[in-house]
Amino acid sequence: MDGRAQNISAVLRLLLGFVVLSAVSGLLVAGIAVPAIGAGGQAAKDGVEAFNELPSEFTISPLAQQSKIVDAKNNVIANPYDENRIIVPLKKISQTMQDAQIAIEDARFYEHGGLDPRGFTRALISNLQGGQVQGASTLTQQYVKITLQEQALRAGDEQAAEAAVEKNYARKLQELKYAINVEDNYTKDQILQGYLNLVYYGDQAYGVEAAALNYFGVHASKLNLGQSALLAGIVQQPTAYNPVINPKQARARRDVVLTRMEQLGLASAKDVAAAKKVPVVKMVKKTPVKGVCHRSSQPYFCAYVMAYLQNSPQLSALGKTPEERLKRINQGGLTIRTTLDPAMQKAAQQEIVKAVPIGNKSNLGGATSVVEPGTGKVLAMAQASNFEKTQTNWNVDQVYGGGPYGYQFGSTAKVFGLVTALEKGMPMDSQIYVPFASSSTPYSFDGPEVVGAPCGADKPWDVTNDYSIGGREMSLAEGISKSINTWAAQLTIDVGPCDVLDTMKKMGVHMANGEEILRSISNATLGSGTTTPLDLASAYATLAASGTYCEPSPIVSITTPEKEEIKVPKTECKQVISADTADAVSYLLKGTLRAGGTAQGLWDVDQRPAAGKTGTTENHNQGWFVGYTPQVATAVWTGNVVAADKNGALYTLNGKCFGDYGCFSKVFGNTVSAPVWAATMKRITEGMPAKDFPAPSEKARRGDLDPIPSVYGRDPDTAIAILQDAGFAGQVGSTINSDAPAGTVAGTSPSSSALAGSTVTLYISAGPAPDPEPTTPEPSKTSKPTSSATPTTPSGRQRPTKPPGRG
Template sequence: MLLVSAILGVLVAGLAIPFAGVAGIAARNAADSMQDLPADMEEQALPQRTRILAADGSPIATIYDENRVNVPLRQVSKVMRQAILSIEDYRFYQHGALDLKGTLRALITNQAAGATVQGGSSITQQMVKLTLVQQAKTDEERRAAIDDTFARKIRELRYAIAYEQNHSKDWILERYLNIAYFGDGVYGVQAAARHYFSVDARKLNLQQAATLAGLVKNPVGYDPTRYGDRAVTRRNTVLDRMAELNVIPQEKADKVKARSLGLKITPNRNGCLVSAAPFFCDYVINYLKQDPALGATADEREQLLKSGGLTIHTTIDLRFQKAATNAVEGHVYPRENAIGALALIEPGTGDVKALAQSRPMGTRKAAGETFINYTVPKEDGGARGFQGGSTFKAFVLAQAIRQGESMSEMLPAADPMTFRESDYLTCGDEPYGYGSFSVPNSTGDGRPKNMYSGTQQSVNTYFLGLTQKTGICKPFKLAQDLGVNLTNPTGGPEGSAERTPNFSLGVADATPLEMAEAYATFGARGMHCDSRPVTKIDDANGTEVKSYPKTCLQALPKAVADAVNDVLKGVTAPGGFAQYIAPSQPSAGKTGTTNSANSVWFVGYTPNLAGASMIAGADANGSPSSLIGKVVGGRTLYDASGSGTAGPMWGETFKAVEQWLDDETFVPPSADEVTGVLVNVPSVAGRSVDEATAILEGANFEVAVAPGMVDSGYGRGLVAYSSPGSGVPSSSGDTITLFISDGTPYVKPKKDKKGKKNNGRDRGRGR
């Protein structure tokens, strides 16, 4: 080793120092340096790009620090291997770590020129240098890896010897082809082949291979996207060298040299900014950065995502994403002082199907661009959200049903009404306070309401009365259980209180993702599932390294959720505020409008898809302000509402995607388990009293029989009709009265000449 070190020290010193007057000193230092260096260099995995895929397997984003895709040597075309060996180290398979002939040739050339004009490094030495650069963690380490010094060359040579001892030539060539930089942001032969020629490395032809082989010497100076003429000259040099070595005939080299480069560029698409779903992509990355299984710190997890060569399988449906994006962009424009946002989630799985917002991703504030994700909560890399308005009434509604309040009970709903704080109990069953406050209505007619009518008309004072029954603690806790991130229940330095008597009016902030997740629980019959953007992660070899199963818990009894659905169906049914935006499939939902119309919402769902649509007034930094007087979607708003302003975005999205949704219906609520649920009265006309009674009692009604008989075409003793009549919605437990036929059809009373009814029999119809 000492002898070899001394000889190599002279040779390498001659390459590093044009005039080898210090060769003797260099040789002595080389011997010492070679002995001091470790025998092996740590073999770290090469950084590779990570792909993010949609649910159907189509790519939505690529993220990386180095745009590289490792491939085995067998997947690199033969002509590419020949080209790189011809121009860089044609005796690679004949020599060891150092090519003595090549080194001597370079030494003589450099001595004659008085400068370093030719390198003598073997492919193994070059691979070592590239590895040292790639593994450098500081600027000092990077400079040391490329400095043209005697010490650096000795270090490279020692490591090269170790590589040659421990690995095959094919392994070294494979690593070299994968680690080399090919310019324009691409590393490794596979990424270079895809970028410059849109082919895989195994399909590279002679013309393409010669071009790529020529780049590794000076990937910046020969960059074909910037310096086409230089790249052609360098390619031709490679072709001539291949002909000189009899790898290819000279005639073939000349034929290819006459051609252009034949570039077919596939653009580098690094990061979420160029994704088809940029804010969903951003959500995925922030979601995974919170997973301790991917690293001890957020920085380590991010590094893994950018260099681990992972394949991330997500839940997004690009058809749904396109529909949501079109709807949002059509209703709120980027540079307007408003934000439109929409999130879609699948009930029963929590799969996030789409996230869309009106402000595009980017840095150009003048164009309305931003990196703030308004669709997701702060902990997932988003914003704190905007006040949810009356969409929070659903939580009070669900809690009231869960604790057994009658859905048909009428409560005062005057406009306005004054309420006492002492009538609202906190989590400690103590009065909220001892003052009073007044609440107005923006809808309703001032008459008493039950859960159905109070919700359909979104009557504030009705829900303030209902909250007296539930207390303010349980609806608040229920909203948290359903996925709404309520973190400031009692106010204080961080902001105003969220757990207050008027909680149902939506004083708390929320994001579309949170509200879609919460309402998806109703659609899934009380099964709450955490929002899930990722299903699994594969490593660079395609092996699954982490799965993300759905995380679901039964947050509400099925009967309670069914009853909530039954009530919220009235919002999208004829007579409801959202009747004109509803899709053809069964749907339910709730509108929301805040004071001063700072934000308006519509949160709606079918049995298999939930969506939250929001438009909020906001300046360029996202600070809340009223929508009134602002230009939104190209027109000035003089009023704003959940159904009329935010609702159309939701409606357009659901009408576009319902073609891909299975036709499902909501399960009718069980009157045995829910008090006061409305049920359509069954038709019993023409049946015996016993049959009619059995049918009605089976539908959870009480039955009474009216005295006497009435005219009817049905047989005597059969039921003529009921009151309430067939098809009339009535509360479970209500009494249905049966009227019995006397067997004689009804005859309309005759009038005398003066237009008065005669005194003949006038048996009441009761219809």
């Protein structure tokens, strides 16, 4: 072991100290101060005086030990550490282990007072006679030496750590004096307990409990005779006697310990013989050493927690810097209780991998975040990937282990325009004019509210729909449930894209690098920007919590080994939108799951009320569903892990296969992500009471609108000027048949009132409808002219009936 005499110089040092030690050893048990009178010779006198002047008070600091991260049900998720050490009381260390360590290190441990004169004399004679070089350190002296080294290393003082084990006479004297102080202040059992928890057993295992688990997969309380002897023998030379890398040397050393135990009467000859027959390679049951989260049952959540502990502003009580915090986490023996619900986690993980098989060769990824509304607790975090191959957590921000950007979130963004509109006072039953567009025929938004406007575009903005629809007024309920792109674009223009982006920010949506979503109308309306599942789950949880946004957090409490609680501030929650708005939006988002909505048929809204929104991005690159009940909000992402090729061209999900769900020629948010969400939510809400969202208030239904001045019969330019004077913007819409003079305004949308500052669309008269061609009526029928004021599409055709969009 380090510090033992191993060569001739060690023998000489022991010989030089013999006179002094011989003089003082008989008096040590009576006290630390040793009178110089009676010591033989000036050298002895000087040595005793030097001994008396050495520091004597020895302070034992708490040992560095691994911490424990547990889930909401107290199951261990991970054990972070610098030194793999688990502190256990002596009563949880088998008697055979205690006996083995004493037998090989200090057989007279319970008889001496810190220095063993008999052992010292034996070692000296053996060394002088040229026999096996022996050390004279008692177990207590070893404990002092290793403690000094441990304390120095924890303080970052490498020089002091080296001095603690340096082989010289002065260090041995200081060690001896400290050992006597330890013996005066601690019982033998306390010293033995400290020693067994402190010493290094090789293979990155510190202390007997960690060593027992590391080599044999058993607790120290269960160690048998052979296992105890093997561990006890390692201490002298942890590398040479490491049973994993040097099984032959370890066996020989084990047998030495067993023989010594038999000699001391600590083990029977029969038991010793049986223990010696067992090969070391059959004793060791060890798995390869991995990183903290690589060993975790929930590696991605583990990595998120570790990053959160080091970087969250909420946890400054752990330290000022990430480095300080990590040191405390790894060395402090903390119990870190998290929010993770194991049943929800199991459901989320199983359901996402049914759709996205781990290790697939199709560039497919999938992730699910589950958040509790009103608290921000992260209840589950699933990911369809192998942590050994990729440590990037697709659910979270970069600072917490995610990638630098996240993924485009598509039509899930439309909810923020709806929130902004209702927050500004637009009634729930409002209708807005929706321009016509199809999948192949875009509508170009090119007015001053878009081109060159704040948060607008630098050129006309072309918007398509999944199918042909528009050229008419459309309610908020229809627009959001069918996820009509031109509806969302017009709504964003009406309420202001900058304000929509501000709403996103208030509700916690940002890019994975922490920056705001880039301020453009496309990002505000169609989710062209990027974010993460956890951000979206938290944003939608704001709606479930009647407008209260809570920053997501995985931490419930942190306690020390002494059961003292480290102050963890409560999750920051604040009302970011009115309860009236949030409840009204929840009511409207139920339509997504009802007949005619983009996720129809997946959920029984009447049996268990829920709300949500699908999301599909450009070129069917990513698919989303974010939905919630009053108790839980869940975001599901399935998409291309690498979003684009080296030239920036987006990959598509179309034509790919999704595990149990099969293969699809076209992939939307409702194709895979919505079914995964429904399957996950059905499992995690099982047993919860079915609750409904608060009913929308009269204020939300009624809104807060300004009257629109009459512009009937005016020419378009004059009409727009009148509207501007009244605080509105104006734009020319479609042409309709009307009694108004051709070319003048036949009507507006909205017709009577609108949000202050919003855009009013003008219908231009084409004159009265022409009389139908005269025909010869059948004798029993008559015909008469009719007129129609139904808005037509730009091509003059009536809107065809199509199924809802897929968002």
